Every structure is written in structure tokens, then in C-alpha cells.
Amino acid sequence: MWKHLHSLAGFVGAALVDSDSGVALGMTGGAELNLELAAAGNTEVVRAKRRIAEQLGLNDTIEDILITLARQYHLLRPLKSNNTLFLYVVLDRAKANLAMARHELKAFEKTLDFG
Numbered sequence: 001m002w003k004h005l006h007s008l009a010g011f012v013g014a015a016l017v018d019s020d021s022g023v024a025l026g027m028t029g030g031a032e033l034n035l036e037l038a039a040a041g042n043t044e045v046v047r048a049k050r051r052i053a054e055q056l057g058l059n060d061t062i063e064d065i066l067i068t069l070a071r072q073y074h075l076l077r078p079l080k081s082n083n084t085l086f087l088y089v090v091l092d093r094a095k096a097n098l099a100m101a102r103h104e105l106k107a108f109e110k111t112l113d114f115g
Helices: 037-057 098-111
Strands: 010-019 022-027 065-068 074-077 087-091
Touching: 010 037, 022 037, 022 087, 022 098, 037 065, 037 074, 037 087, 074 098
Parallel strands: none
Antiparallel strands: 010 022, 010 087, 065 074, 074 087
């Protein structure tokens, strides 16, 4: 499942996260980062963004949420096929191509099957 993400330029780590519980259902990479803790913390980010979008009456879906740090990009991508799950991907900012990474995440999401 994770092989595709490892090929992203600047890949550091990734997790599939349950936004109801904050539990990472699967993880890969992330040796330099506590993915489990980061996944749980970013669950709050996803929940907050969904809540404010609803309160604003945006009538739209979140494709992704980007957190830019000095040395990393953190991408949160709620899944269209299962709205309680999101992909959390960490990239090395110096090596990553953000536009390509977002494109590849969208393609990767289409390969996931929860049926």
C-alpha cells in the first residue's frame, strides 16, 4: 500500500488516520518523527477545519490541508471514499515538489479500497 508514497520526492513518513479516534491505522517511514503523536495531533486540525467550514456554510469538501514548516511540509488529505479517514504525509521541504506531491496523493487515494 505504501510503496507509492515512498517514491514522493522528499518523503519522510505517512499515516492513514481515523479522524474520529485520532488513531493511526497504518504508518510508514517517519524514523525522525513520532508519526503516531503527529497523526493524533493533526486529527484536531482536520476536525477544526471541518467544523469551521460547516459553520461558515461553505458547502464544499476539503481536498487537503497544508502545514508549512521551515524544513517540512505536512499534508492532510481527507479521503473521499471514507470521510472518517485521512492521509497524513510529511515531506522534506528542501527536496519536495509540493504540486507534484499533491497530485500524487490524489492519485494514491484512488487506489485505496475499503470495500
